[in-house]
Amino acid sequence: MPQAVSGLAPAGASLAVRQDFPILGRRLGGKPLIYLDSAATSQKPNAVIDAVADYMRHHNANVHRGVYPLAAESDAAYEGARTRIAAFTGSQAPQWTTVFTRNVTEAINLVAASWGRANIGPGDAVLITEMEHHANVVPWQMLCTERGAELRYLAIDEHGQLSLEALQDELDRGDVKLVSFTHVSNVLGTINPVADITQRIRTAGAISFVDGAQAVPHMPVDVATLGADFYGWTGHKAVGPTGIGVLHGRTDVMEAMQPFMTGGDMIASVDLFSATWNELPYKFEAGTPAIAEAVGLGAAVDYLSAVGMERVRDHERALTGYMLTRLAEIPGLTVVGPQDAGARSGLAAFTIDGMHPHDIAELAGRAGVCIRAGHHCAQPLMRRLGLAATARASVGIYTEAWEIDALIDALVAGRAVFED
Amino acid sequence: MPQAVSGLAPAGASLAVRQDFPILGRRLGGKPLIYLDSAATSQKPNAVIDAVADYMRHHNANVHRGVYPLAAESDAAYEGARTRIAAFTGSQAPQWTTVFTRNVTEAINLVAASWGRANIGPGDAVLITEMEHHANVVPWQMLCTERGAELRYLAIDEHGQLSLEALQDELDRGDVKLVSFTHVSNVLGTINPVADITQRIRTAGAISFVDGAQAVPHMPVDVATLGADFYGWTGHKAVGPTGIGVLHGRTDVMEAMQPFMTGGDMIASVDLFSATWNELPYKFEAGTPAIAEAVGLGAAVDYLSAVGMERVRDHERALTGYMLTRLAEIPGLTVVGPQDAGARSGLAAFTIDGMHPHDIAELAGRAGVCIRAGHHCAQPLMRRLGLAATARASVGIYTEAWEIDALIDALVAGRAVFED
Amino acid sequence: MDDLYRDHILDHYKRPRNFGELEPHDLERAEHNPLCGDELGVHIRVADGRIEDLRFYGHGCAISQAAASIASEELKGMELTEAATLDADWMLDLLGIPISATRRKCALLGLKVVRGAVSGDSSWPEQSR
Amino acid sequence: MDDLYRDHILDHYKRPRNFGELEPHDLERAEHNPLCGDELGVHIRVADGRIEDLRFYGHGCAISQAAASIASEELKGMELTEAATLDADWMLDLLGIPISATRRKCALLGLKVVRGAVSGDSSWPEQSR
Ligand SMILES: Cc1ncc(COP(=O)(O)O)c(C=O)c1O
Ligand SMILES: Cc1ncc(COP(=O)(O)O)c(C=O)c1O
Numbered sequence A, B: 001m002p003q004a005v006s007g008l009a010p011a012g013a014s015l016a017v018r019q020d021f022p023i024l025g026r027r028l029g030g031k032p033l034i035y036l037d038s039a040a041t042s043q044k045p046n047a048v049i050d051a052v053a054d055y056m057r058h059h060n061a062n063v064h065r066g067v068y069p070l071a072a073e074s075d076a077a078y079e080g081a082r083t084r085i086a087a088f089t090g091s092q093a094p095q096w097t098t099v100f101t102r103n104v105t106e107a108i109n110l111v112a113a114s115w116g117r118a119n120i121g122p123g124d125a126v127l128i129t130e131m132e133h134h135a136n137v138v139p140w141q142m143l144c145t146e147r148g149a150e151l152r153y154l155a156i157d158e159h160g161q162l163s164l165e166a167l168q169d170e171l172d173r174g175d176v177k178l179v180s181f182t183h184v185s186n187v188l189g190t191i192n193p194v195a196d197i198t199q200r201i202r203t204a205g206a207i208s209f210v211d212g213a214q215a216v217p218h219m220p221v222d223v224a225t226l227g228a229d230f231y232g233w234t235g236h237k238a239v240g241p242t243g244i245g246v247l248h249g250r251t252d253v254m255e256a257m258q259p260f261m262t263g264g265d266m267i268a269s270v271d272l273f274s275a276t277w278n279e280l281p282y283k284f285e286a287g288t289p290a291i292a293e294a295v296g297l298g299a300a301v302d303y304l305s306a307v308g309m310e311r312v313r314d315h316e317r318a319l320t321g322y323m324l325t326r327l328a329e330i331p332g333l334t335v336v337g338p339q340d341a342g343a344r345s346g347l348a349a350f351t352i353d354g355m356h357p358h359d360i361a362e363l364a365g366r367a368g369v370c371i372r373a374g375h376h377c378a379q380p381l382m383r384r385l386g387l388a389a390t391a392r393a394s395v396g397i398y399t400e401a402w403e404i405d406a407l408i409d410a411l412v413a414g415r416a417v418f419e420d
Numbered sequence C, D: 001m002d003d004l005y006r007d008h009i010l011d012h013y014k015r016p017r018n019f020g021e022l023e024p025h026d027l028e029r030a031e032h033n034p035l036c037g038d039e040l041g042v043h044i045r046v047a048d049g050r051i052e053d054l055r056f057y058g059h060g061c062a063i064s065q066a067a068a069s070i071a072s073e074e075l076k077g078m079e080l081t082e083a084a085t086l087d088a089d090w091m092l093d094l095l096g097i098p099i100s101a102t103r104r105k106c107a108l109l110g111l112k113v114v115r116g117a118v119s120g121d122s123s124w125p126e127q128s129r
Helices: A046-059 A069-088 A104-119 A138-147 A164-172 A194-203 A251-255 A291-307 A309-327 A357-366 A379-385 A401-419 B046-059 B069-088 B104-119 B138-147 B164-172 B194-203 B251-255 B291-307 B309-327 B357-366 B379-385 B401-419 C007-014 C062-075 C080-084 C088-095 C101-119 D007-014 D062-075 D080-085 D088-095 D101-119
Strands: A096-101 A125-129 A150-154 A176-182 A207-211 A230-234 A245-250 A267-270 A275-277 A333-335 A347-352 A372-374 A390-394 B096-101 B125-129 B150-154 B176-182 B207-211 B230-234 B245-250 B267-270 B275-277 B333-335 B347-352 B372-374 B390-394 C027-032 C039-047 C050-059 D027-032 D039-047 D050-059
Touching: A046 A069, A046 A291, A046 B046, A069 A096, A069 A291, A069 D101, A096 A104, A096 A251, A104 A138, A104 A176, A104 A207, A104 A230, A104 A245, A125 A138, A125 A164, A138 A150, A150 A164, A164 A176, A164 A194, A176 A194, A194 A207, A245 A251, A267 B379, A291 A309, A309 A333, A309 A347, A309 A401, A357 A372, A357 A390, A357 A401, A357 C062, A357 C101, A379 B267, B046 B069, B046 B291, B069 B096, B069 B291, B069 C101, B096 B104, B096 B251, B104 B138, B104 B176, B104 B207, B104 B230, B104 B245, B125 B138, B125 B164, B138 B150, B150 B164, B164 B176, B164 B194, B176 B194, B194 B207, B245 B251, B291 B309, B309 B333, B309 B347, B309 B401, B357 B372, B357 B390, B357 B401, B357 D062, B357 D101, C007 C062, C027 C101, C039 C062, C039 C101, C050 C062, C050 C080, C050 C101, C062 C088, C062 C101, C080 C101, C088 C101, D007 D062, D027 D101, D039 D062, D039 D101, D050 D062, D050 D080, D050 D101, D062 D088, D062 D101, D080 D101, D088 D101
Parallel strands: A125 A150, A125 A176, A176 A207, A207 A230, B125 B150, B125 B176, B176 B207, B207 B230
Antiparallel strands: A096 A245, A230 A245, A267 A275, A333 A347, A347 A390, A372 A390, B096 B245, B230 B245, B267 B275, B333 B347, B347 B390, B372 B390, C027 C039, C039 C050, D027 D039, D039 D050
């Protein structure tokens, strides 16, 4: 059973930001909304909603090609968001390029297609881990199948953690060309030691991709310090809009890559039978981009910066400790992943004996508590854990300790239904 | 010089919708905003802005996997938008599948990759036309280069129109596997006879892709009647949000296709080294989709339906006739494309002797009139026309005749600067 | 009492009828619920064009397991031609509880595998009203 | 009078200095402005490490053509090492008109091709202030 960390959240501890999130004031079926599914998607503060609406209401124009003043406003809004987002993740230096995608899934597909097709062939291996989200599994399966390369998995140990020795053994085989792994697991909560891992990968001459979907919203992330060649994340989990994701990549690596999609805005010139590509980052942004969404994500990182990512991490760590302690009160409940709240992010995936996770989540939902149930898009991990599904509660910047109490009450009541 | 059509807009003619578009009330540099760049992107009505904000403010949750009531609301909003959008374009029958993309550029890339890679090989030809946007040129160049196939161009005549005889000659060569062409040209304004073209393509046993980016926002479009195998369009030009596009495709053709991107939500199950795909349309929607944007596009098609697409077309046709007549007053001004406003959509690309289009647009912009200048992402067409660039004025549902007058005044004043 | 987890649902969930494998069998089908990864399969033995006997196997939530269990009792003895045409209404009426959109696939998975086994149809059962 | 289309700009646009081809030449470079498709190239003849003569060719808007024309007068006789380090400020000061973000690339295209011809650098000139 997990142990609480020291620094346990006092029952009232909060970042005092709930009034910024209008949805949290909703009541559903007469009950207040208790949103514990932030790992699936985060709620949005007014600052983000208003930035998106304000862009559409006052500044909308297509980007990059207009000479009239409204187009200049739109350009400045879109490119200004890119600049602030790059600064937020410590990748503002010219050695880094920040490309907008739809979500982290597209960021991974982009690298698998544009870098992978050109650099992976028979005899090569791609290494991923047993704790990856499908987004960081299937694109590499497709690539390896297409290119006749080998896909290998780095195992997790019984605490749901990776072993640096096992990584080194894999790298020492000499055939690994790319390692892709998650910064934070969306099921185990495990926070991986990214800098230690990327350093070994770099030494071995391989390329690293880090899936930051569950990290950027919850802790300070400095891409340059983490030392990955590619770092992707997704806006909707980071209090930003849907439809926008981010790929940070090493500029020199991206310079050498072919485009992923082609069309307007990403070309330098088009002849009848050939075309040349625009400079970075535009080479990877074909067609009219998600402009309002980029602007919204710019507002999201401003919002997160104002709260302070260190404070977010401290708050969520305390909440997680509290959640693990309280979950341990429920008979038959088992949490997967590391036992120590300091080693994990703000989520807990769990099972309860005699209840299917779907039924746990259904009964919690009827009590107004939103939690997720299923394989969490991590079927290889679920099989490794010997589980078909788990329920998962996850916190965000706006979560407070009383919501954890409400979850526990809902779980206790749910168990009672099944015990009758 | 172009001629006005009968049914010329009386100076005050309008659809009386301007109050729905908040940006149109803006003043820039003390002058009212006159937006004549709707072919680049449209402005957004309150109904769309509010739908996006309301989704984020009250209904936001991830789609397709939650069991709590908020997730059900989000699912209903997202899938409800898909249903209404399919109905709006006459593709609601099960023979059609509607997939959300970022924009029409992604829709074309999807088909080029997923259908093209599997069906195009050495000895095959892909046929496009001289009037295509780069989005409908470069993906086919890439495909043909990769697969060792031939890319051919259907010529335009001196009126900027396609010849059905020339099309038939191309098809009779027997090697054409796919024909991709635009419904409406974004430079010439030409409205192509889509049903006549697709009928010949179908008879020849080839597949058709129609780029509807410039059609759906401006006229009734019925995908089933048009008879294309694929029909793509883009939300931001159709009073919808950025970050969302649409691909309608024949279900049987799409069933046989491999996915474009892979990851969460598009899988049925994932094993360590292989995966199986979810049913349509999800197979083509990897990762968390642009949910708020789909909801916004649903509101956009509701808005367009309420105004009535027949009325939109009538209004824009009258405005176009008026615009062509008034442009003809300016010495040295030449409009490209069909002479008859009934044969063209609501835009006019033009040159003025002695002035570069950039300078035309700059001077118009200083007078508050937003028009575009450049190659309009159609360099092959520009070369065919013997031009490096043109200026382009384009109308939308909210445009009124007095704005055309303001354009003419700005052009006259701009010419004076260059004649000094 | 909860309107979804009624006694008969919980009873069928905890003591599912006709569960396990059936050997030998004439027809079979197994499917995933793509939303949660649950797997449900069916073995059917046929005699005289009828379902002589059947067994469901796999794992799932209370709704999907109870639905399969309840359906199994009705299916025994049914003509194959009839089983092939059963629609979502049939299943939802039998279940007798309000099923929200998010749980539809749970409720219909058992019928889906039966229809798949009997007619090869792999679509989700449709609701006619 | 318009603050952008000042008399000297229009004069250089209508009567560009040092335009055409230069044969023979020692250095050359041509580039597109990706935003509008305009093309501008330069031919440079070198003597004693200096730009002895140069010609711009191609087509473009008043801003890009005037900028190239004005720059050409300053570049003649300049040391190559100096030309390679010219930045955006140099060009914008010479132009002497307010350049908005949307027209920056028009104003800087001439300098970009010169820097490209002289040093192979293909980046856009940066502004230091
Ligand atoms: C005819 C045509 N096709 C394709 C596009 C590309 O649209 P998007 O950038 O939204 O993908 C455009 C607009 O730019 C267009 O006018
Ligand atoms: C670790 C991880 N990677 C990738 C993803 C996929 O994110 P998206 O669906 O936004 O592309 C998620 C979330 O679903 C995740 O938790």
